[in-house]
Amino acid sequence: MAGASAPTRAAVDEAPGIELVARRRLLISPVDAFFRLQPGDHALVKEGEAVGRGQPILEHFREPRTLVVPGASGEGDQLIPGDRAAPLGSRGREGQHLDGELLFRSGGRWRIAGGERPEPLESPVAGVVHEVRAGTGVTIRSTANAILGQTALAGPSWGKLQVATGPDGELRAQHVDVGMAGSIIVAGARMDAEALTRARAVGIRGVVVAALGIKEQRDFLASERRGRAAVHGLPPFGILVLDGASRRPIASPLMALLEAIEGGMVAILGDPPALVIDDPSILLPSPPPDLVRVRSGPLAGAEGTWAGLAGPRRFPAGVTLEAAFVRFGGRPPVAIPFGDLERFA
Amino acid sequence: MAAPAGAPIGALASTLAARLISTDPRMAVELSVSAESIGDLPRLEAVSSPPQTLAVLGASRRAVGLLEGVAARTPWRIRTASPETHDPREMTELALRPEVAAILVGAGDPPGPDERGWLDDLAGLVGAATRRRPELRVVLAGPVAARPAWAEGAGRPFDGSQERIVEGPPLGMRSGPDEPLREILEGLLTSRDSRHTAVRALLSLADTIDRTVELIDVGLDGGLRAMASPGIADQGPAAVAVRTAQAALVPRDIDEDDVEAVLAWTTGSLDRHRMGDRLMDLRAAPWADVSGEGARLRLAATRAALARLDALSPDIAGMPSPDVTIVSGGAFMIAPARATALAVADTIRRPGTTQLAADHARLLGPIGTIDDPDERRDLVADLADDLLAPIGSLVIVANVPTGRRQAARVGQISLDGDVQGRHDLVSGEVAFIDLAPGDQALATFEFRDAVRVGHRARRVAMPVSGGVAGLAIDLRDVPLRLPERRDRRRAALAAWGELAWPGDER
Numbered sequence: 052m053a054g055a056s057a058p059t060r061a062a063v064d065e066a067p068g069i070e071l072v073a074r075r076r077l078l079i080s081p082v083d084a085f086f087r088l089q090p091g092d093h094a095l096v097k098e099g100e101a102v103g104r105g106q107p108i109l110e111h112f113r114e115p116r117t118l119v120v121p122g123a124s125g126e127g128d129q130l131i132p133g134d135r136a137a138p139l140g141s142r143g144r145e146g147q148h149l150d151g152e153l154l155f156r157s158g159g160r161w162r163i164a165g166g167e168r169p170e171p172l173e174s175p176v177a178g179v180v181h182e183v184r185a186g187t188g189v190t191i192r193s194t195a196n197a198i199l200g201q202t203a204l205a206g207p208s209w210g211k212l213q214v215a216t217g218p219d220g221e222l223r224a225q226h227v228d229v230g231m232a233g234s235i236i237v238a239g240a241r242m243d244a245e246a247l248t249r250a251r252a253v254g255i256r257g258v259v260v261a262a263l264g265i266k267e268q269r270d271f272l273a274s275e276r277r278g279r280a281a282v283h284g285l286p287p288f289g290i291l292v293l294d295g296a297s298r299r300p301i302a303s304p305l306m307a308l309l310e311a312i313e314g315g316m317v318a319i320l321g322d323p324p325a326l327v328i329d330d331p332s333i334l335l336p337s338p339p340p341d342l343v344r345v346r347s348g349p350l351a352g353a354e355g356t357w358a359g360l361a362g363p364r365r366f367p368a369g370v371t372l373e374a375a376f377v378r379f380g381g382r383p384p385v386a387i388p389f390g391d392l393e394r395f396a
Numbered sequence: 397m398a399a400p401a402g403a404p405i406g407a408l409a410s411t412l413a414a415r416l417i418s419t420d421p422r423m424a425v426e427l428s429v430s431a432e433s434i435g436d437l438p439r440l441e442a443v444s445s446p447p448q449t450l451a452v453l454g455a456s457r458r459a460v461g462l463l464e465g466v467a468a469r470t471p472w473r474i475r476t477a478s479p480e481t482h483d484p485r486e487m488t489e490l491a492l493r494p495e496v497a498a499i500l501v502g503a504g505d506p507p508g509p510d511e512r513g514w515l516d517d518l519a520g521l522v523g524a525a526t527r528r529r530p531e532l533r534v535v536l537a538g539p540v541a542a543r544p545a546w547a548e549g550a551g552r553p554f555d556g557s558q559e560r561i562v563e564g565p566p567l568g569m570r571s572g573p574d575e576p577l578r579e580i581l582e583g584l585l586t587s588r589d590s591r592h593t594a595v596r597a598l599l600s601l602a603d604t605i606d607r608t609v610e611l612i613d614v615g616l617d618g619g620l621r622a623m624a625s626p627g628i629a630d631q632g633p634a635a636v637a638v639r640t641a642q643a644a645l646v647p648r649d650i651d652e653d654d655v656e657a658v659l660a661w662t663t664g665s666l667d668r669h670r671m672g673d674r675l676m677d678l679r680a681a682p683w684a685d686v687s688g689e690g691a692r693l694r695l696a697a698t699r700a701a702l703a704r705l706d707a708l709s710p711d712i713a714g715m716p717s718p719d720v721t722i723v724s725g726g727a728f729m730i731a732p733a734r735a736t737a738l739a740v741a742d743t744i745r746r747p748g749t750t751q752l753a754a755d756h757a758r759l760l761g762p763i764g765t766i767d768d769p770d771e772r773r774d775l776v777a778d779l780a781d782d783l784l785a786p787i788g789s790l791v792i793v794a795n796v797p798t799g800r801r802q803a804a805r806v807g808q809i810s811l812d813g814d815v816q817g818r819h820d821l822v823s824g825e826v827a828f829i830d831l832a833p834g835d836q837a838l839a840t841f842e843f844r845d846a847v848r849v850g851h852r853a854r855r856v857a858m859p860v861s862g863g864v865a866g867l868a869i870d871l872r873d874v875p876l877r878l879p880e881r882r883d884r885r886r887a888a889l890a891a892w893g894e895l896a897w898p899g900d901e902r
Binding site: 068070072073085089091115117132133156158162164186188201265266295297349360362367368369370371389391 | 411494548692
């Protein structure tokens with residue numbers, strides 16, 4: 052195994068002042084993947100249990116409801132909120148499911164969170180169950196490396212990683228090919244709602260994209276809700292947004308990581324928003340310590356090398372900001388506001 | 397000197413020390429600052445914390461509304477539910493969410509007719525939540541725990557022995573002072589938060605300079621508005637403060653209303669989706685994109701936040717204009733002084749005059765971490781000249797007579813000793829008159845008809861102080877009425893903005 056190594060202190064010392072630039076952590080390990088349990092959902096694993104990728108870890112009701120059941124004499128005193136109301140699959144006299152979760156008792160009646168049409172959720176990563184809290188969630192700890200994103204929508208999901216376009220590309224609906232089915236694709240700088248809908252329709256399991264606008268996010272989540280409510284539900288699909296909402300290319304250190312793991316199995320997590328790299332044997336590249344990226348402003352997306360502190364400078368709109376010199380290619384250094392820069396570790 | 401959150405404080409201090417040593421070695425020696433002494437320098441640290449989530453539960457929609465009104469004036473992020481809007485499963489789900497740190501549940505004493513049907517269920521639900529989450533804190537505003545269902549849910553009757561469950565005053569049928577409940581809710585949070593400690597520093601400042609001082613702070617995760625008055629006779633200084641998560645520069649969950657609120661203050665051509673994208677990016681990286689168009693966007697978001705803060709602090713808004721108004725928070729720190737003054741004038745519409753200043757080095761929060769009030773006062777007195785950066789004086793005039801023609805002259809102002817003589821005042825305009833930092837002058841206003849500047853008069857004389865923005869005179873409506881039509885509103889904002897933003901760099 053060879054994970055990416057953080058820049059050494061000596062490397063930082065070679066570029067004095069660079070430590071004041073916001074540091075973006077590329078990889079985390081271990082990862083505590085959290086999966087939400089709604090009241091009534093049923094955890095299928097226990098704390099300390101090892102789970103594999105694809106193993107069902109919880110079951111939730113697609114049509115949740117609250118049942119009111121008289122607390123049986125004597126028995127009611129032994130049950131406490133959070134307990135299962137009855138063994139899995141139990142039904143009442145009228146055929147209703149009773150295998151829900153006890154919410155609370157009031158006036159001698161239990162409120163039970165149950166429902167119809169249970170649906171399993173499979174673990175997207177291999178790991179060990181760290182915590183199970185009824186009505187709250189299941190946490191699985193994985194020792195794999197994970198690339199942190201900014202937000203994740205839907206998910207979790209897993210599949211082979213496929214780089215569909217370059218870091219500055221924009222994947223259009225007509226370019227979403229059925230040949231990508233089953234994979235998680237790297238979709239470049241941005242993706243529109245139509246392309247996302249098509250990606251899901253052709254069986255793609257997830258998308259990694261630099262930016263996703265607020266409209267696309269809302270459209271996708273609305274589509275997700277409709278799909279989840281439909282008779283057959285939806286296959287797993289997740290979107291990992293690496294940077295934000297406004298269009299920008301994927302940072303080169305991130306792209307290098309994604310290219311290094313292309314073809315390997317990865318998983319998109321919702322909490323934390325991350326892309327888990329399944330194979331520990333892949334050699335992950337680490338960025339040069341003096342690499343800085345402009346994350347916003349007129350030069351957003353540009354990458355260069357650190358050329359030292361520039362002190363307070365006046366920028367458009369009469370704003371005076373702390374700045375740093377950055378050298379783009381062979382050109383003379385340019386003063387960029389500190390806040391617009393990021394470095395990688 | 398400032399750097400984005402996460403920058404090591406030691407590196408920041410070293411850079412600052414290196415600049416001091418290279419520019420003024422003698423001062424560095426006097427202050428005992430050297431490259432080796434950075435670690436030994438005394439430090440005061442204050443951190444503004446992200447808001448924690450409070451689940452507000454009531455037995456009826458009305459009860460939840462009353463509780464929400466109180467909780468909105470605290471630093472908590474609020475999520476509400478009542479049996480009229482959520483079923484028991486959804487309410488339990490809310491109470492069990494990992495991000496929910498506390499529950500506020502309330503009822504009238506005696507319960508209102510709309511509460512009686514659901515109160516037992518609510519008591520059982522919250523009692524069960526305390527049993528399932530031993531770390532959960534609960535504020536009981538009313539006789540919720542006295543219901544038999546509480547013991548059924550919690551597994552034990554409420555006896556007041558659990559510190560995490562606090563009793564508060566019951567819901568009143570009529571609105572009354574909300575301080576007792578707010579104090580309980582704020583008491584659940586850390587007292588080291590910079591918006592908490594800044595109020596203590598404000599008290600010391602008001603006492604030191606013997607002036608009423610208002611502090612307006614807009615940060616990424618919340619806002620603060622506080623008014624402090626100096627001590628009188630044997631009474632110490634007093635302050636009224638409202639801290640609220642709803643006055644965050646950009647709300648965590650941006651909805652259509654948030655986008656519209658910012659768009660209402662912009663002059664550009666961004667549509668709602670693009671503005672939403674910009675706000676999401678601003679939320680994710682508040683220190684980025686702060687020049688050019690980014691600076692204008694940030695100040696538009698600041699105005700929207702100030703409007704929310706003003707709406708949530710009617711008790712402070714109703715007070716007379718303070719002698720000094722301090723603006724604080726990253727939202728203000730980068731903007732040109734006149735743009736900051738205009739943003740305050742746009743949203744805090746209180747007739748009168750006040751001296752505007754900026755907590756430019758963000759010192760109020762750290763100073764407030766000093767527990768000893770005498771030590772704090774001494775430090776404030778010691779730093780008095782450097783603590784605040786003067787922006788200028790802001791005069792808001794209400795009841796300005798409207799001329800038949802646009803741009804009608806309604807009066808004039810003269811400053812004693814002003815070589816430029818008198819300045820005409822035009823209805824509906826904002827005027828900036830140069831007055832250098834440190835300069836003091838007596839401004840005399842003469843209007844054709846009586847106006848309101850604190851009090852009603854035709855001729856008013858008042859002392860004003862200079863600043864980077866000079867003297868700002870606002871003759872617009874109080875409250876400000878912007879044109880309904882978007883193009884006219886943008887034209888009006890652009891015209892005022894031209895006075896505040898140097899050059900046309902858009």
